[in-house]
Amino acid sequence: MIRIWSSNARPSVSRCRNLHSTVSANAEVVPKSKKPVPKWTPSSLRTGVIARKRGMTAMWDDQGARHPVTVLQLENCQVTANIMTHRKGTTPYHAVQVAASDKSVKNTTLTMLGHFKKAGVQPKRIVKEFPVTPDAHIPIGTTLSAVHFVPGQYVDVIAKSIGKGFQGGMKRWGFKGLRASHGVSVSHRSSGSTGQHQDPGRVWPGKKMAGRMGGDRITAQNLRVVRVDGSLDLVFVKGCVPGVDDAHVLIKDAKKLLVHTARHNHAKALFEKVLPKGVDDLPFPAGTKELAEKLPPVIIAPSIRVSNPFVPRE
Numbered sequence: 001m002i003r004i005w006s007s008n009a010r011p012s013v014s015r016c017r018n019l020h021s022t023v024s025a026n027a028e029v030v031p032k033s034k035k036p037v038p039k040w041t042p043s044s045l046r047t048g049v050i051a052r053k054r055g056m057t058a059m060w061d062d063q064g065a066r067h068p069v070t071v072l073q074l075e076n077c078q079v080t081a082n083i084m085t086h087r088k089g090t091t092p093y094h095a096v097q098v099a100a101s102d103k104s105v106k107n108t109t110l111t112m113l114g115h116f117k118k119a120g121v122q123p124k125r126i127v128k129e130f131p132v133t134p135d136a137h138i139p140i141g142t143t144l145s146a147v148h149f150v151p152g153q154y155v156d157v158i159a160k161s162i163g164k165g166f167q168g169g170m171k172r173w174g175f176k177g178l179r180a181s182h183g184v185s186v187s188h189r190s191s192g193s194t195g196q197h198q199d200p201g202r203v204w205p206g207k208k209m210a211g212r213m214g215g216d217r218i219t220a221q222n223l224r225v226v227r228v229d230g231s232l233d234l235v236f237v238k239g240c241v242p243g244v245d246d247a248h249v250l251i252k253d254a255k256k257l258l259v260h261t262a263r264h265n266h267a268k269a270l271f272e273k274v275l276p277k278g279v280d281d282l283p284f285p286a287g288t289k290e291l292a293e294k295l296p297p298v299i300i301a302p303s304i305r306v307s308n309p310f311v312p313r314e
Helices: 019-025 110-119 169-173 255-267 289-294
Strands: 049-060 066-073 078-085 093-102 124-131 154-160 165-167 211-213 217-229 234-238 248-253 298-300
Touching (some): 049 093, 078 124, 154 255, 169 211, 217 255, 248 255
Antiparallel strands (some): 049 248, 066 234, 078 093, 154 217, 154 248, 165 211, 217 298
16 A cells, blocks of 8 residues: 555545554654653543534445435634543543634633633634543643544534424324324314323323424434545534534544443454454544644545445345
């Protein structure tokens, strides 16, 4: 394989998924006086990032299959604080505070202006914190890039779902409704009986009824990263993401298919199954702008299909 990461001219598109680990391995030797660069382990928990949902489109993999993808873009996502608190009766709590989307000074409160000035970053629109392990803290002021995620890995995306207003039982809960022809008069979409007889003579709490729908915090789990654009800070994930276009979303490593699976397989000595197939390593403690400059602008994950879907089966 051509060592495209060591050449001066970066190719426009690459289909390799092990570039992140290769760049880290070929980095300059750090003097002994400096602290060595930490490596990702199955017990490590990285920080997440804040991005904007730009909309949906379609992509075709190397086998010609079409997949719907959602485009997420990072807007000057920077680290503003490292948090470490001792909680009574539990282990210490470690977190990384991240802010994104530059904001004008006149529309920022004095309290937040002082906080951003102390961190050495521009005022931001949104500030969130992500729990991490003690070895995953990031220097304050570091700018995170889309290469924080490796094509082929799985992520969880958290966002506020689209509000639907006050809806009936059929749309809100998927009720079948009453008869559409005979025996029902002007109550075809009614929820029907909701209570009991004289005993207990009331509606039990938690009954599925008409009410306000949407506008809740939703987590879309186990979305596969199919493409990363380091020059435009774009992350393409397969499938749909909750929320409206241009809304802020939180992206972090998949809790089930990446974090827990890595720890489980590592404990059982299944080292080849610690990370998803084709992913050798993850940028640790984070994927920064400096790392993005060493990688190709666009990295695409190959198809995970074993055989071509368009070839007739024998």
